[in-house]
Amino acid sequence: QLSTNFYSKTCPKLSSIVQRQVQSAISKEARIGASILRLFFHDCFVNGCDGSILLDDTSNFTGEKNALPNKNSVRGFDVIDNIKTAVENVCPGVVSCADILAIAATDSVAILGGPTWNVKLGRRDATTASQSDANTAIPRPTSNLNILTSMFKNVGLSTKDLVALSGAHTIGQARCTTFRVRIYNETNIDTSFASTRQSNCPKTSGSGDNNLAPLDLHTPTSFDNCYYRNLVQNKGLLHSDQQLFNGGSTNSIVSGYFNNQNSFFSDFATAMIKMGDIKPLTGSNGEIRKNCRKPN
Numbered sequence: 001q002l003s004t005n006f007y008s009k010t011c012p013k014l015s016s017i018v019q020r021q022v023q024s025a026i027s028k029e030a031r032i033g034a035s036i037l038r039l040f041f042h043d044c045f046v047n048g049c050d051g052s053i054l055l056d057d058t059s060n061f062t063g064e065k066n067a068l069p070n071k072n073s074v075r076g077f078d079v080i081d082n083i084k085t086a087v088e089n090v091c092p093g094v095v096s097c098a099d100i101l102a103i104a105a106t107d108s109v110a111i112l113g114g115p116t117w118n119v120k121l122g123r124r125d126a127t128t129a130s131q132s133d134a135n136t137a138i139p140r141p142t143s144n145l146n147i148l149t150s151m152f153k154n155v156g157l158s159t160k161d162l163v164a165l166s167g168a169h170t171i172g173q174a175r176c177t178t179f180r181v182r183i184y185n186e187t188n189i190d191t192s193f194a195s196t197r198q199s200n201c202p203k204t205s206g207s208g209d210n211n212l213a214p215l216d217l218h219t220p221t222s223f224d225n226c227y228y229r230n231l232v233q234n235k236g237l238l239h240s241d242q243q244l245f246n247g248g249s250t251n252s253i254v255s256g257y258f259n260n261q262n263s264f265f266s267d268f269a270t271a272m273i274k275m276g277d278i279k280p281l282t283g284s285n286g287e288i289r290k291n292c293r294k295p296n
């Protein structure tokens with residue numbers, strides 16, 4: 001059972017230590033806030049929020065970092081290492097990497113202008129990870145609405161949670177390879193937006209695959225509700241983004257968030273707390289890793 005005051009006796013300065021580190025990382029590079037938020041999502045969806053994504057591969061261990069949705073894509077591990085070092089200096093052996101990631105993701109949202117909420121803590125760290133589970137549990141940008149809905153349902157999240165959490169794409173960047181098919185072949189896309197994106201993402205697969213474009217064309221470093229405005233205008237970058245506003249049952253949720261940023265912020269916070277509650281290791285399960293990259 002997680003609680004917001006889990007470390008209040010054992011590491012009272014925890015939140016200020018983490019916040020300071022996240023603030024300093026974001027002031028060096030605004031995008032890193034997006035990258036950390038995404039790390040938390042990719043941790044929680046794969047066997048719960050247990051820090052599994054943070055484990056490095058070794059010669060006799062295959063973890064999640066090279067699973068398809070993560071390879072050449074997830075980033076921010078060095079920031080998590082820096083936070084862990086700062087926390088270990090003050091409260092050695094007390095705070096899990098899974099909790100550090102949860103706090104850092106929450107701080108990232110707040111620092112970039114989004115909502116704040118009280119993070120629940122008390123997660124422990126996995127001693128293992130699963131590349132195959134990461135390959136099956138993390139949604140793909142090519143997924144249709146029914147697949148996205150069922151993948152969220154698999155971890156106890158509702159359709160409303162899906163739409164609210166996808167609003168995380170109000171910040172951060174995506175590689176050409178994740179949106180190429182959409183900007184060249186799909187019809188539910190604003191034509192001038194498609195040609196803008198085509199200018200830095202060549203049609204031929206293999207060329208410019210890693211070229212970046214902002215997921216939110218207006219405010220990629222501000223956590224706001226612009227993502228939903230994009231969707232209403234057929235300017236969603238990923239196929240999976242535009243699925244949320246494509247004439248189906250989620251259209252009305254998207255319109256609601258587009259019309260009312262407060263309702264987006266409130267539902268996003270609720271959904272982040274729910275996502276943070278996915279299958280945590282507690283009690284004597286798992287461990288408190290000393291180094292987030294490897295089991296003790």
Ligand code: HEM
Nearest residue numbers: 034035038041073139140141165168172173174175178240
């Ligand atoms: C609904 C299903 C989702 C799909 C299919 C999806 C897919 C993607 C893809 C393909 C990228 C670009 C990766 C790259 O090119 O390297 C991306 C980036 C991102 N995603 Fe998602 N995502 C989903 C949901 C979420 C959720 C729930 C969150 C967090 C709550 C999230 C947060 C982010 C962020 C912040 C970025 C930018 C990361 C950066 O700039 O480093 N996504 N996502």
Ligand SMILES: [Ca+2]
Nearest residue numbers: 043046048052
């Ligand atoms: Ca995990």
Ligand SMILES: [Ca+2]
Nearest residue numbers: 170216219222
């Ligand atoms: Ca934005």
